[in-house]
Amino acid sequence: MSNSKVSMKLLIDTKGKRVLFAEAGKDCVDFLFHILSLPVATIIGLLKAQGMVGSLPNLYKSLETLNDTYILPDQKKDTYLKPLPPISSSSVPLLALTDDQLQKKFYRCSHCVGYVSDDPRAACPACRKLFTTALTYVAPPAVEVASEEGGLVKGVVTYMVMDDLMIKPMSTISSIAMLNKFNVKEVGALEEKVVTLGMNEAVKLLKTSLQSKKVLTDVFF
Template identity: 50%
Template structure:
């Protein structure tokens, strides 16, 4: 996770003539952030972005669960499993997304109960009765999954290795960077005038993290959409 003293940055290569980000040079921390988007439950994404900002129909599904009376839910189920799912521990890697977990949903997810006679039956609700013997399933179990996830996250320190710089395309395709790949891309984009290229460094904050998440669900030109209309911290022509 990035500390407050070490801000995350992206170095954008921009075609100023076409007003388009060709690609960005990114560190391991940035790539970890992008890869971590794949770990976020849909319910968490909706809470981060707010229902009003969601495209498509997922927000309607979310609101349907919100409005559904608890009497229609199975007795061993809780709406918070859908509305407030527990995000992967890796969601805390970069600090570029707000935390949407709360204590009530965490307690619900992390506490399990079993039948005293049939150990293979597990529930989240201690009022549930065992389908085998009809006895209350109220014997609490110790859940260690979150601790294990913390240890794994600390050991691996994200998803990718930090020995190289990575190339992030405008559509978020990512690969290790090399001089050959850069030249190949310039040819692919049919760049004829090197003078039209501009290299710009942008600092990332939580607002931009949320904007990147939102744009990744809506667009094939994520970097262009998020950064080209924003204030650039420093820039220089190549």
């Protein structure tokens, strides 16, 4: 997993004991939107240690523990347990909820050249030896676009992240409108707090987003 970190600035109503909203930059917003691209199996794999409600973890464990004897020869369990996100490597944000094992892996015969497989159990068609030599996959260069920032959103904007993870561009007017919406009367009760999202916080945020509409409050307050 990535060890990168991103941060956001929370505006906390200490009297109401809640996070009103957060100010976030491009890196943080790219990460939050990246959650939408995660396959279900990846989410289950990430949250197993955190505990999950429902029956999907049992479905995951059933396949994980199923003996390979029952799997068709041309199929692999990891195709379902560790699917690759449907996005290019150039779009993965600074903090990505992915596992190193999800990277593409290829193998070749240690004796012959010209044959490659993504399954180390495959046999070389020339000498019939297994493809045991691992190769390092090198992704192609990203397609040139107008922006070289990478990710999804533009970096010249500050974004407002609501407690329920609604996200929109931030402005002075929108901030005042939010204070009116939450009926904040005492400005002195407001407190700013900068929080950092490492992998542990990111996984907690992912889990809480599946269970609560007060995600920032539940995770950081």
